[in-house]
Amino acid sequence: MPKKPRTLHGSGSVLPELLAPAGHWEALWAAVENGADAIYLGLKNFSARAHAVNFTLDDLARLLPFTHRRGVAVYVALNSVVTGQEIPSVMDTLQALSDLGVDALIVQDPGLFFLCRHHFPSLPLHASTLTAVHNSAGVNVLERLGARRIVLARELTLEEIQAIRRKTQAELEIFVHGALCYSISGLCLASSFRGGHSGLQGRCVQPCRLRYVQDRKSGYFFSCNDFSALAHLPHLRKLGLAALKIEGRMKDAEYIATVVRAYRHVLDTPDDRVHVAVEEARDWLTRAPARRLTDAFFGKDPSKEILSPHRSGSSGLWVATVRSVGLDGLKVDLRHPVRVGDRLRPESPDGKEAPSFVLDGIQAQDGTFMEETSARGSVLFTTRTPVELVTGARLFRIGRKPLPVNKLWQSIVRDAPRPLSYRHQWNRHESLEEHFFRGPLNVRRLTPSLWIKIRSLSDLGRAMSSPAQRVWLVASRENLEKVAKRRLHEAQKKRFGWALPPVLFEKDVEYYRKAVAWYVSKGYRAWEINNWSHLDWMFESEKIFLVAGSRMNVRNKAAMAAVAEAGCRCVVLSWEITRDELREIVADPVPSIPVVSVYGRPSLFLSRIQPPLLENRPLRTLRGDVYVYRREGPLAALYADRPCNWFEKVPELEAMGYRTFLIDLGESFTPMEAGQWERLLSAFQRRRADGPYSLFNFDRKPIPNPKARRSNLQDHEGKIERFSDMG
Numbered sequence: 001m002p003k004k005p006r007t008l009h010g011s012g013s014v015l016p017e018l019l020a021p022a023g024h025w026e027a028l029w030a031a032v033e034n035g036a037d038a039i040y041l042g043l044k045n046f047s048a049r050a051h052a053v054n055f056t057l058d059d060l061a062r063l064l065p066f067t068h069r070r071g072v073a074v075y076v077a078l079n080s081v082v083t084g085q086e087i088p089s090v091m092d093t094l095q096a097l098s099d100l101g102v103d104a105l106i107v108q109d110p111g112l113f114f115l116c117r118h119h120f121p122s123l124p125l126h127a128s129t130l131t132a133v134h135n136s137a138g139v140n141v142l143e144r145l146g147a148r149r150i151v152l153a154r155e156l157t158l159e160e161i162q163a164i165r166r167k168t169q170a171e172l173e174i175f176v177h178g179a180l181c182y183s184i185s186g187l188c189l190a191s192s193f194r195g196g197h198s199g200l201q202g203r204c205v206q207p208c209r210l211r212y213v214q215d216r217k218s219g220y221f222f223s224c225n226d227f228s229a230l231a232h233l234p235h236l237r238k239l240g241l242a243a244l245k246i247e248g249r250m251k252d253a254e255y256i257a258t259v260v261r262a263y264r265h266v267l268d269t270p271d272d273r274v275h276v277a278v279e280e281a282r283d284w285l286t287r288a289p290a291r292r293l294t295d296a297f298f299g300k301d302p303s304k305e306i307l308s309p310h311r312s313g314s315s316g317l318w319v320a321t322v323r324s325v326g327l328d329g330l331k332v333d334l335r336h337p338v339r340v341g342d343r344l345r346p347e348s349p350d351g352k353e354a355p356s357f358v359l360d361g362i363q364a365q366d367g368t369f370m371e372e373t374s375a376r377g378s379v380l381f382t383t384r385t386p387v388e389l390v391t392g393a394r395l396f397r398i399g400r401k402p403l404p405v406n407k408l409w410q411s412i413v414r415d416a417p418r419p420l421s422y423r424h425q426w427n428r429h430e431s432l433e434e435h436f437f438r439g440p441l442n443v444r445r446l447t448p449s450l451w452i453k454i455r456s457l458s459d460l461g462r463a464m465s466s467p468a469q470r471v472w473l474v475a476s477r478e479n480l481e482k483v484a485k486r487r488l489h490e491a492q493k494k495r496f497g498w499a500l501p502p503v504l505f506e507k508d509v510e511y512y513r514k515a516v517a518w519y520v521s522k523g524y525r526a527w528e529i530n531n532w533s534h535l536d537w538m539f540e541s542e543k544i545f546l547v548a549g550s551r552m553n554v555r556n557k558a559a560m561a562a563v564a565e566a567g568c569r570c571v572v573l574s575w576e577i578t579r580d581e582l583r584e585i586v587a588d589p590v591p592s593i594p595v596v597s598v599y600g601r602p603s604l605f606l607s608r609i610q611p612p613l614l615e616n617r618p619l620r621t622l623r624g625d626v627y628v629y630r631r632e633g634p635l636a637a638l639y640a641d642r643p644c645n646w647f648e649k650v651p652e653l654e655a656m657g658y659r660t661f662l663i664d665l666g667e668s669f670t671p672m673e674a675g676q677w678e679r680l681l682s683a684f685q686r687r688r689a690d691g692p693y694s695l696f697n698f699d700r701k702p703i704p705n706p707k708a709r710r711s712n713l714q715d716h717e718g719k720i721e722r723f724s725d726m727g
């Protein structure tokens with residue numbers, strides 16, 4: 001079983017757990033051998049890194065005895081959003097993981113919290129960074145929901161982390177090294193909008209790494225450098241954090257070994273020598289392929305540090321420089337060892353990138369062929385396909401073909417001659433629906449209802465004059481303070497509701513706690529929550545009308561049941577939902593009233609990082625997609641150039657059984673003119689969509705499960721050779 005927590009030599013203080021990623025067996029071995037206290041990994045399904053090689057349940061049955069005998073815990077990341085049709089498979093997986101005795105599950109979907117709490121209460125839960133926890137209120141709520149540990153959002157400053165630590169007793173985990181997303185954790189819709197590949201399902205196509213053009217300016221405006229908190233480790237290890245996490249389930253074993261060893265070295269070094277250890281570890285990290293390492297949100301100017309608009313930010317270790325290009329190949333001067341099978345990314349002397357290629361051969365100066373080079377010298381690189389490069393181009397290694405795994409397999413078999421047994425199916429599928437049923441709720445019998453959400457107080461009069469049964473206003477500080485002076489009469493209050501913003505930092509918590517309490521005392525009963533933290537400010541009262549907003553990412557009945565159990569009578573379904581999911585989710589029993597957003601322009605990126613762009617000017621990708629950038633107070637937002645519009649789908653949705661529809665103007669960047677209001681309401685009443693518009697994912701199919709792949713240890717003779725996914 002996992003060993004006792006490590007203590008710092010000479011002080012006796014408990015060190016945080018060093019948590020390392022493993023996207024494949026070789027990476028797992030590298031992490032264990034180099035000092036990781038725990039490993040996190042994904043399965044073939046339900047992982048937020050679906051493009052990694054990942055593991056099967058049979059793999060887990062072998063690796064758990066291996067890691068536990070070495071005192072290393074294993075956490076399984078089931079941290080993707082789950083669709084309704086996947087729930088039976090999820091239950092089978094949870095049964096297997098419970099039988100195998102994994103040390104914890106990392107989850108983000110509200111439905112997984114619900115299912116584990118009711119059916120597998122012995123499974124320890126860690127709330128994923130995708131639950132978007134930015135404050136102590138979010139920690140409190142998730143702890144009450146059953147999370148043993150909360151992984152804080154990556155967008156927090158060191159001061160914010162310290163403040164949360166002081167105000168909570170729960171186990172806290174933070175990221176300390178690896179890649180950064182431009183958008184705030186759990187709120188990115190860009191990949192899904194672009195082509196149906198949801199980042200929340202682990203299938204991100206990385207639109208933040210694309211080149212964009214605005215007017216005459218072109219660049220990788222949203223591409224982030226990497227994060228390294230190595231220099232802050234002497235301070236972080238004393239904050240009482242439960243774990244320090246390294247990102248990189250798409251990385252090769254050599255990278256994992258280097259990074260884990262560097263962080264282990266600093267963590268274990270006493271205070272009087274720790275600064276020397278930091279410098280030594282920094283030197284080791286120069287040999288780990290990465291984008292430029294930064295302090296990210298721990299630094300003084302995150303936007304300038306994190307963004308490098310002149311380059312895509314592709315990972316890589318600079319291993320060689322092209323001396324000449326000939327018909328026989330590339331003559332290069334080496335800086336680091338290279339071996340056949342490495343994937344290299346070229347970059348011209350002026351910083352322009354070229355497509356990556358696989359190194360097929362290495363020839364020494366005397367003409368002999370080599371499998372691997374030394375760290376210095378000159379050699380000839382050969383490739384099967386022509387590579388167009390110029391003299392002086394730098395070559396960066398971004399991936400490495402792993403070595404044979406026969407020795408690894410022998411160690412695994414020695415520690416687990418018989419793999420752990422587990423059940424392949426949960427045997428109570430027929431009883432699952434009864435847990436989703438909270439009362440005699442037949443959605444089809446409800447009165448048809450239109451809701452409107454607005455962002456600007458200047459739109460409130462028109463919204464109240466519309467036929468909408470309920471009007472929601474975004475609860476910005478400005479709106480909260482203006483409405484407090486304006487006051488609404490009782491009839492208006494019955495139709496009025498506050499929509500809380502999805503991102504609130506620790507400095508905002510006390511303000512919003514007091515604002516919610518004051519408004520509830522004045523008779524404002526309707527509140528839309530868009531983050532778990534909002535529930536910490538709500539009173540247990542039947543008089544309060546709670547709605548789970550679209551940013552709660554609900555796409556299945558178990559998630560509906562979870563938010564219903566938390567007090568939400570209605571749930572606005574995820575923007576990413578498809579027709580097939582909508583058809584399945586409305587079938588009785590329904591845990592809470594489903595609301596469908598039929599019009600809106602949600603932010604695709606929402607970030608603390610401000611790019612060097614002009615607001616309200618078209619921003620284009622090379623394939624012609626058009627977006628608009630806006631500053632939203634301390635945040636930056638990217639919108640599509642057209643709204644999502646399902647007005648023409650309303651009759652179909654009504655036939656399915658839906659009765660409550662939302663026109664969501666809560667993220668629109670400008671107030672609407674009177675004529676626009678009239679045209680919008682008329683279009684809804686006529687069930688007609690005026691172009692241009694997007695259907696988002698309505699006509700797309702839910703992403704199918706990946707094709708079954710055999711366990712990557714089935715060939716125990718070590719003949720398997722493959723690339724780690726690059727990322």
